[in-house]
Amino acid sequence: MDILDPVLLARLQFAFTIAFHILFPTLTMGLGVFLLIVEARWLYSRDPLYYRLYRFWAKVFALAFGMGVVTGVVLSFEIGTNFSRFSEVTGNVVGPLFAYEVLTAFFLEAGFLGIMLFGWQRVGDKLHFFATVMVALGTTASAFWILAANSWMHTPAGYSLDSGIFHVSNWRETIFNPSFPYRLAHMLNASYLAATFLVAGVSARYLLRGSHTDSARRSFSIALALAAVLAPAQLLLGDLHGLNTQKYQPIKVAAMEGLWETTRGAPLLLFAVPDMAREINYYEIRIPKAASLILKHDANGEVRGLKEAAPADRPYVPFVFYAFRLMIGIGLLLIALALIGLWLRFSGRLYRRRWYLWSCFLATPLGFVATLSGWVVTETGRQPWVVQGLLRTAESVSAVPAGSVLTSFVLFVLVYNVLLVAFLYFTWRLIKAGPEEGPQPAPSPSLTAWLQSG
């Protein structure tokens, strides 16, 4: 591996910056919905506990949102700086999708976030709630467009190729391409789940220490009620997404399963060490016929193997294989936690079982780890293609000198690590301080009172 290989450097930099970025939208998409639920309950019940919870989690939201904005702006230009041939070839298709994201999502989030954070004394309750709804809607709209563009790169549709340049023949097919609905549902749910376990973990910490107990019980209860639905749903959505991938990107699935030969009654590998050069696995731990059962819903169904693609057309199998197991492992763990929580709730011991509170506390970051693993599976699993079967990653990079890219990559790693430390430090301080026990807010008798008619 040559460290001055411009293709490798461009990929490393993009992978690093986008993986870092996606952590924050994952958090804000989920937390935005959580805040919406909390504010709705506050408006309905006027219980000040909900107001305190909102103010507290809105601060965490703001920190993560700021990080998401500054790392996101980078991405919108990095496609051009590092993948200019990709831009030229696919710009007709994905360019407008990005523009729609800005128009329908970014402006909406940015416009109403100010009111959400700074507006309590300046607008009425209902208008404030409206701002929270708009911010949550904006984060969701953002996921819609960016995943439409991403999904198109996995399952291109509605296009024609004219002298090597993509042209759109049908926008509906381009946007609602075959993998899009599955990817969108899977990712939105992943984000909700990650935020849910963050809230549950932080609340568990308060319950363990006996501080901020009243509000922590509330948030713990809401989070685990959501988890009881979201965690099992993720298994279902993941299965559907997997079946869709099996249909359109069978080689990716073969890499996920570590399957070299096309096989009837393919086994499920719990563990293995895939060897790319020899096209075999070592140290396999297998469940016979289980992969066929899962992927084909038939114990003797045929699953296609990696050898169906030429070696140059295969992804780097170990990444896909291990990341997939990490994602599934965490997913199953979160389902177990959610179901145990449900059982403890109905037997009235949810806030008292210390081993359970500890488990939830330790699970705080797991949703994010699983989300990143899932992205590693789907993105490295598409390689060596950037647009599946049509455009190779190696053919899409810019002719920028390798020295420039190496410089920027090293700087990104340094700066982002400093940022991450600062973000975690300030978030930790917020969590240590906890929700304020202050008084309920005075209803705002502001000039905008007329806006809260009724």
Add this chain to the structure above:
Amino acid sequence: MDLTLVSTAIIAFGIAMYIILDGFDLGIGILFLWAANERERDIMMNSVAPVWDGNETWLVLGGSVLFGAFPVAYGLIMPAIYLPMIVFLFALIFRGVAFEFRFKSRNRTWWNLSFSAGSTLATFAQGLILGSFIQGYPIAGKQYAGGAFEWLTPFSVMAGVALVAGYALLGATWLILKTEGPLQEWCYRAARGLMLVVLLFIGLVSVWTPLRYPEIAARWFGWPNILYLSPVPIVTALVAFLLWQALRNRSVRAPFPLSIGLFMLSYLGLGVSLWPYIVPRVLTIRQAAAPVETQGFLLIGVALFLPLVLIYTVFTYWVFRGKVSHTEGYH
């Protein structure tokens, strides 16, 4: 309908919005370290905290519409300005995170520096990019074919310094609108000095560009163009005079729109000079334009959503209207 023309108009509008909104926003960062004390810095930051990421979103709009409507130009310009672009993005990161981190921090020195140096460097890099853009880039086929430092020339450095002065002027006049007392008085004085610097640079660019690029000289001084275009410098002089008067008379409302006017006239002058190129002297807007099915789809989105965006942007500014105090945070 000529879609390419409409797309160009939208990009031009997006860039104008960006220059105005993120201009005063970055300008506040440029002035930040020179303020008298921490309390004044709180006020300065609070005057933009609720709106800063909306302001920066116009940049992303410009980038994505360029990508969508003129993918060839996007793929050509970005690699050409690789290093200043990366510096610009890093600088934006440092100033952006300061909004959150500074108020939460016990020791603000580092975040003050992060905000101020980030804003100044981002503006300077933006000016470098603008300067190098006016100069044009060597290309082969439809891809950039120059080296890593093609953008670094005396002209682009001059453009960088000029933009720092210009955004600082926008920032100072915005603060005149939003503050009172000693801070406002300081802004009046800063704005007067900055205005003189900005005028100096406007003059310099107006002489340097036509001397260096004969086709731009022909555009401005050829007959009958000189007839249509002569109002541009005349109106610029008039706006400069009005701004000077407004600052001397301690007018609260006039300086900000007048300094915007100064910016928009320079922007108009730039547009006249570069038309019809999207990459100067290399690629016209028609050569770079995406096919009609892409532009049409893009423009439907713009027609539907841009008015909405403008409405709630105005609404947000209205909610946060009036003078700011130093305690207006949510932290």
